[in-house]
Amino acid sequence: MDLIVKDQLHLSAVQADTLRPGQxxxxxxxxxxxxxxxxxxxxxxxxxxxxxxxAPAAENKSQG
Known part of the structure; x- marks a missing residue:
């Protein structure tokens, strides 16, 4: 699961450094x-x- 950090905090179980807002x-x-x-x-x-x-397949331009 991906989470976005909204406020600076420290969780050693997640990362050794401080988690920064927006990370x-x-x-x-x-x-x-x-x-x-x-x-x-x-x-x-x-x-x-x-x-x-x-990406979706391009339409065939020869058909029309």
């Missing part, structure tokens, strides 16, 4: 849900990129 972190789904429940003011769920990143 995106990747954690397990279990830890992510726990962090969101305990610190709702400090984290928000990041939007996931689609799994299929392939």
């Amino acid at each position: 995106t972190i990747s954690v397990s789904a279990t830890l992510g849900e726990e962090l969101l429940a305990k610190f709702p003011a400090h984290f928000e769920k990041a939007a996931r990129a689609p799994r299929n990143k392939r």
Whole structure:
């Protein structure tokens, strides 16, 4: 799960350095849900990129 940090804080279980506002972190789904429940003011769920990143096929210009 990807989370976006909204406020500066330090969590040694996630990263040795201080987490900065706007930083995106990747954690397990279990830890992510726990962090969101305990610190709702400090984290928000990041939007996931689609799994299929392939661009749609171009239309055939010869048909028309």
